[in-house]
Amino acid sequence: MAGGMDLGNGGKGGKKPLDMAVNLVPFIDLMAVTISFLIMTAVWTQIGRLQVSQGGGPSTEETPPEQTKTVQLTLAVTPEQLVLTADQAAFDPIPVVRDAKGKLDLAKLAERLKEIKEKFPDQSAITLQTDDKVRYDVLVRIIDECLGNQLPQVSVMAAG
Amino acid sequence: MAIKVPGKRYGKRLEHSKVFGHGGHGKKNTFADLLITPLVDMFVIIVLFLIANFSATGEVLMMTKDIQLPEAVNVKEVEMHPVVMVSNDQVSISGTIVGRTEDLVKDEYLNIPALEEKLRDMKKQFEDLHSMAGGEDNAFKGDVNIQAHKEVEFKIIKRVMFSCATAGYNNINFAVLTKGGSDSPGPASAEAAPQ
Numbered sequence: 412m413a414g415g416m417d418l419g420n421g422g423k424g425g426k427k428p429l430d431m432a433v434n435l436v437p438f439i440d441l442m443a444v445t446i447s448f449l450i451m452t453a454v455w456t457q458i459g460r461l462q463v464s465q466g467g468g469p470s471t472e473e474t475p476p477e478q479t480k481t482v483q484l485t486l487a488v489t490p491e492q493l494v495l496t497a498d499q500a501a502f503d504p505i506p507v508v509r510d511a512k513g514k515l516d517l518a519k520l521a522e523r524l525k526e527i528k529e530k531f532p533d534q535s536a537i538t539l540q541t542d543d544k545v546r547y548d549v550l551v552r553i554i555d556e557c558l559g560n561q562l563p564q565v566s567v568m569a570a571g
Numbered sequence: 572m573a574i575k576v577p578g579k580r581y582g583k584r585l586e587h588s589k590v591f592g593h594g595g596h597g598k599k600n601t602f603a604d605l606l607i608t609p610l611v612d613m614f615v616i617i618v619l620f621l622i623a624n625f626s627a628t629g630e631v632l633m634m635t636k637d638i639q640l641p642e643a644v645n646v647k648e649v650e651m652h653p654v655v656m657v658s659n660d661q662v663s664i665s666g667t668i669v670g671r672t673e674d675l676v677k678d679e680y681l682n683i684p685a686l687e688e689k690l691r692d693m694k695k696q697f698e699d700l701h702s703m704a705g706g707e708d709n710a711f712k713g714d715v716n717i718q719a720h721k722e723v724e725f726k727i728i729k730r731v732m733f734s735c736a737t738a739g740y741n742n743i744n745f746a747v748l749t750k751g752g753s754d755s756p757g758p759a760s761a762e763a764a765p766q
Contacts (some may be wrong), residue, residue, distance in 0.1 A: 435607050442614035449621035458632055459646025460716065460744035541725045548641035548721035550728070551747055558645035569729050 461554050481534045484527065484562075486520075487570060488553060489542040495523055507549070515549060517556045524560040536564040543569065632718050632746055641721040643747040649716065652744070653693050655686065655731055657719035662731060664689050675727055683734045690715070690738035715740040 487494040492504040505519045528534060537557050541550055550567070557565045631649050637658035656663045662670045662683060669685035694711065701709040715735050719728060735743055 435611060439607070439611065439614065442611070442618060445618050446614065446621065449618065449625060453621060453624060454626040456634060457749040458640070458649050459643065459747055459749040460649045461643060461646060461747060462742065462744050541729075543724060543726035543729070545725045546721065547719050547723045547725065547728055550725060551641040551643055551721075551745060554745070555643040555645055555747075567732075569725070 461551065461558070481531055481536070482527075484534060484537045485540060486537060486553070486557075487540045487542075488545050488550065489570070490544045490546070490549075493520055493553070495520070495527075497527060515552045517552060520553070521556055521560060524557065524562065528561055535562060536566065537562045538566040538568060540568055540570040632716065638718055638720045639722075640718065640746055640748045642750040644750050646747055646749050649744070649746060650714065652714040652716050653690065653740070654716045654718050654746075655735065657717065657723050657727055657731060659720055659722060662686060662727070665693070672723070672727055675730060676724070681730060681733045682737055683730050686731065686734045687738045690735060690740055694739050711739070712742060713740045714742040714744065716744045716746050718746040 482497045485496045487496070490507065492506050494504045495502040502523060505523075508516050510516055539550070539553060539557075554565050554567070631651055632654055633656075635656070635658070637660065638656060653664060658672070660672055661668050662672065662675065664686060667689060669689060670683050675683065698711055701711070717728070717731060717735075719731075732743055735741075
């Protein structure tokens with residue numbers, strides 16, 4: 412017997428037994444240690460980031476070619492409503508509403524951003540003029556919505 | 572010849588029968604084999620699951636009860652940079668409290684002097700450490716993570732952002748909880764200008 416494996420009697424003439432058992436104890440030990448290590452070092456909360464750069468500073472994105480047709484897109488964010496402006500034309504205000512779970516409903520904003528994106532496929536910049544009273548989670552949700560609608564260059568500035 | 576007690580005597584075929592023989596009264600076998608195979612299978616599955624979820628970057632941000640992060644979908648992976656923590660009560664950086672939220676709301680100034688000073692120190696420290704190494708990879712890029720509570724008002728965030736920009740940290744990253752269900756659209760940036 413060597414390491415749990417039955418090697419028979421070793422005789423030249425004797426028949427070797429065909430049934431042999433692999434010793435699983437070290438394997439189970441290894442598994443137990445690996446599981447303990449992985450559980451201890453596991454990161455259970457997945458954290459991401461929304462990149463922001465100060466106005467006037469170098470942007471991480473390449474500037475689009477000048478020939479592209481774009482508009483000056485501005486979204487005024489207040490605790491009560493969102494007002495989208497493309498150049499000088501202002502759209503109807505979108506009231507800030509929450510669903511039963513308290514989640515911000517931005518379906519209308521997404522719809523309008525899609526319309527603008529269809530009209531101006533090269534549009535990639537949007538400016539958020541944020542009121543002082545706006546909560547951080549609302550701002551993050553709006554930035555996230557803009558990024559999700561292929562507007563990667565989001566500028567955040569204070570209103571007024 | 573031994574004397575046999577009179578009674579029922581069944582044939583050999585029925586000797587082990589539970590009804591006629593001694594099958595019901597016999598001793599049970601005390602050896603029970605533990606099945607290792609399902610145990611090993613389970614271990615393998617757990618190890619694979621944990622390896623799949625393993626994060627090599629570790630925990631960059633320290634999660635506290637005071638700060639509940641908002642959720643977002645279109646995010647990038649968080650990196651190791653100085654972290655400014657903004658809770659409902661205080662603003663701190665690297666464990667040092669630089670201002671109370673209550674006071675910061677009342678003030679009309681745009682920056683937070685203590686935060687600015689601390690960030691300048693950190694920038695100088697970074698540059699001193701990396702000046703010897705040289706190379707473009709070690710250049711100061713001005714990245715900072717803002718870990719803010721989801722109910723904090725933009726007025727505080729604005730002051731923090733302005734202080735970061737004044738201290739030379741122009742690339743601000745808002746820390747958020749990654750919400751599943753959508754794929755990331757690739758690199759994205761947001762520009763901020765407090766006025």
